[in-house]
Ligand code: TGC
């Protein structure tokens with residue numbers, strides 16, 4: 320891959336709105352991605368492997384539990400810092416950002432928000448340092464957009480629960496030490512359980528042959544009469560609202576992350592357009608290519624403003640699920656459109672691993688699908704503004 324010459328676009332001088340802490344956190348993540356992710360990520364994506372050697376670096380830049388209080392090992396940062404870290408990591412690769420999103424918002428957050436003090440102390444510091452890795456099991460083979468239909472279930476056996484069922488498409492599953500699993504009890508009520516690797520009957524086969532998120536490990540979670548200790552139930556919240564509360568936090572991070580992928584595609588295409596000569600002039604001197612680049616920076620700027628305002632609302636505890644849906648949907652769609660246009664600016668070179676664009680483009684096909692599809696987020700907005708649910 321070519322050297323990482325990334326320069327972040329900031330057309331509306333958004334840096335002026337960031338605090339010194341935001342900039343420090345953002346710059347540390349940016350430097351780390353340049354040094355430790357960019358040089359190796361193409362190779363790992365090509366061989367479809369998650370680069371486990373970057374786990375300690377992710378922990379050091381605060382990517383595991385950015386907003387979890389320091390007493391539990393988290394970085395104790397605000398929501399804008401969290402967003403900026405996700406932006407910088409996804410500038411490197413969406414699969415690496417996935418690992419950080421899952422660890423922070425889908426594993427640490429439910430243990431912090433719905434767990435007991437014993438569970439927080441037992442798991443959160445190890446998860447924050449990356450010594451322990453987690454995954455989140457909500458989606459099932461027959462229940463993706465509609466998780467309330469899940470069939471994974473547990474029964475009360477007196478001194479333990481017996482867990483049965485299967486989860487599909489689970490990021491980090493092949494190497495995770497623990498899984499936060501959503502399952503129904505005998506009354507059909509959804510609860511979260513912490514399942515640990517090594518429990519008898521629990522396996523995590525890897526999903527192969529992905530064309531997207533190749534540097535992220537994806538797998539299944541299979542529960543065949545797994546005995547789960549009763550103290551592994553998350554007691555603080557039950558019902559579908561419990562996993563959906565985690566998704567609010569992860570979707571918010573994705574709204575920022577997608578900007579990173581878009582910025583990298585735009586920056587690469589802008590530089591290439593200035594250097595590539597055809598018909599005795601740079602292709603960036605033609606109106607057609609300028610139109611593409613001008614529209615890209617316009618869309619990136621709008622997405623940056625949307626994410627920043629959402630971050631302020633999140634800091635104030637006022638961001639709604641529907642507002643988060645709008646930002647996730649808009650910003651991922653923006654990023655995938657920019658990746659497609661940027662790839663065309665590079666002509667044939669755009670399809671090679673010499674440049675990051677094709678990898679971002681393929682990664683974003685997963686990002687537009689997971690954490691609620693593009694359609695589901697539109698339906699959430701429709702439901703919010705009309706008061707009428709069009710899901711069922
Ligand atoms: P619905 O009737 O709307 O709600 C059921 C209960 O949940 C409550 N609720 C919420 N509570 C907290 N936070 C939220 N955001 C909430 N949204 C809803 C709601 O009040 C209700 O409570 P109660 O007490 O009345 O029972 O549920 P529904 O079945 O109609 O579903 C609505 C819908 C379609 C929006 C929801 O199912 C949905 O979001 N589907 C998409 C599924 C999804 O996003 N899956 C993601 C899986 S995880 C993943 O993809 C990780 S990828 C990670 C990576 O690699 O980065």
Ligand code: FAD
Pocket residue numbers: 421454455456457458462463464465487488489490491532537685688689690691692693694695709710711
């Ligand atoms: P479906 O729900 O079957 O949807 C298929 C199509 O139908 C979509 O276009 C959808 O928009 C549309 N559709 C569905 N319902 C409606 C409706 N009511 N109206 C109109 N259109 C509709 N899940 C986890 O739990 N944990 C993870 O860590 C995780 N990681 C993932 C990693 C990757 C790489 C991928 C690809 C997925 C991951 N997922 C994970 C699963 C992801 O959340 C689901 O794929 C997603 O929620 C969609 O579910 P589905 O694939 O079953 O599609």
